[in-house]
Amino acid sequence: METFDYDDIQLIPSKCIIESRHDADTSIQFGPRKFAIPVVPANMASVIDESLAIWMAEHNYFYVMHRFTPEKRLEFVHDLQQRGLFASISVGIKATEYQFIDDLKAANLEPEYITIDVAHGHSDYVIKMIQYIKQTLPSSFVIAGNVATPEAVRELENAGADATKVGVGPGKACITKLKTGFGTGGWQLAALRLCSKAARKPLIADGGIRHNGDIAKSVRFGASMVMIGSLMAGHEESPGNMIKIEGKTFKQYWGSASETQKGAYRNVEGKQMLVPFRGSIQDTLDEMQEDLQSSISYAGGRDLESIRKVDYVVVKNSITNGDD
Numbered sequence: 001m002e003t004f005d006y007d008d009i010q011l012i013p014s015k016c017i018i019e020s021r022h023d024a025d026t027s028i029q030f031g032p033r034k035f036a037i038p039v040v041p042a043n044m045a046s047v048i049d050e051s052l053a054i055w056m057a058e059h060n061y062f063y064v065m066h067r068f069t070p071e072k073r074l075e076f077v078h079d080l081q082q083r084g085l086f087a088s089i090s091v092g093i094k095a096t097e098y099q100f101i102d103d104l105k106a107a108n109l110e111p112e113y114i115t116i117d118v119a120h121g122h123s124d125y126v127i128k129m130i131q132y133i134k135q136t137l138p139s140s141f142v143i144a145g146n147v148a149t150p151e152a153v154r155e156l157e158n159a160g161a162d163a164t165k166v167g168v169g170p171g172k173a174c175i176t177k178l179k180t181g182f183g184t185g186g187w188q189l190a191a192l193r194l195c196s197k198a199a200r201k202p203l204i205a206d207g208g209i210r211h212n213g214d215i216a217k218s219v220r221f222g223a224s225m226v227m228i229g230s231l232m233a234g235h236e237e238s239p240g241n242m243i244k245i246e247g248k249t250f251k252q253y254w255g256s257a258s259e260t261q262k263g264a265y266r267n268v269e270g271k272q273m274l275v276p277f278r279g280s281i282q283d284t285l286d287e288m289q290e291d292l293q294s295s296i297s298y299a300g301g302r303d304l305e306s307i308r309k310v311d312y313v314v315v316k317n318s319i320t321n322g323d324d
């Protein structure tokens, strides 16, 4: 099996057919809606909260609210839909989550998007939850994950998932690969490529994005959407605390399976760290869009579809030439 990661790949330019990068269309149809760019902040408590979710929905960006304040979720869906915005939430697979799906049904609330967010998504318990949501809330678009293999993508799709999320262990705050020996850490892009060969429905690439160019590479290897944690944390709008050290400003970023999130050292597979303060999230999203427009122009097209067809070379660990 050919393995490679984001830093090992360069996409090969094709003749440019647009007059300006502004003419490149970065929009993506994902489920029932079209979004400005194929990027979604990770559904982690250190990356998104209710107010950022509302801002994202208002500005035509996809978001997935995390599942770590379960008592607020029903009100959140109600609030978003009352404002005429789409609701996109996360659930787990424990017994209480079935009750929550029933509560949504009883309140006549069907979120536009529901993400089943489990560390090891290739599981009969995830399949059972997919089936339960599709049966109870049939108009919700169900995203299931996380997975690492084509077999998992096929099984979750066959169970009714409308999209699957690929990435076990490539995250910046992740220690799964060190603690368990498993995952796609170090070969996330190749895992995405393998999964995309099996997928019949959209894929979300999740974890390991370190540069804006990695978004285009994810699209090239099969992603419809790219989930980003560490690069999306650190903004004014991010939930983490601001910390100053020797004149430099940082924000806290912690894994969903970290002791910080869990409140106990049980099955910990994540850590807390500091990321540089990055100012406003709008500026970061604008830069991602501009860089993606450039990618489209290098791909020789007018939209994201053109990136999917470009040739590439594997240049093992060399694209940064030793730079950071």
Ligand SMILES: NC(=O)C1=CN([C@@H]2O[C@H](COP(=O)(O)OP(=O)(O)OC[C@H]3O[C@@H](n4cnc5c(N)ncnc54)[C@H](OP(=O)(O)O)[C@@H]3O)[C@@H](O)[C@H]2O)C=CC1
Pocket (backbone or CB within 6 Å): 092, 093, 094, 117, 118, 119, 120, 146, 167, 168, 169, 170, 171, 174, 176, 207, 255, 256, 257, 267, 269
């Ligand atoms: N994308 C990634 O690489 C990873 C992401 N995470 C994130 O961390 C959060 C919490 O994850 P975590 O506490 O590990 O699990 P979850 O809270 O996601 O647990 C889901 C359920 O699956 C059971 N389970 C069985 N085997 C596993 C396994 N290998 N890993 C996880 N659950 C298992 C758990 O039971 P029990 O707890 O009794 O085992 C629990 O009932 C989630 O948001 C998840 O997305 C965590 C690790 C990796």
Ligand SMILES: Nc1nc2c(ncn2[C@@H]2O[C@H](COP(=O)(O)O)[C@@H](O)[C@H]2O)c(=O)[nH]1
Pocket (backbone or CB within 6 Å): 042, 043, 044, 146, 167, 168, 169, 170, 171, 172, 173, 174, 175, 176, 177, 206, 207, 208, 209, 227, 228, 229, 230, 231, 254, 255, 256, 257, 258, 269, 270, 271
């Ligand atoms: N192994 C773990 N993975 C985690 C944890 N919390 C979140 N995640 C995953 O990481 C991505 C974000 O990755 P990044 O490289 O962009 O920072 C996120 O979407 C989850 O899939 C964790 O505690 N352990």
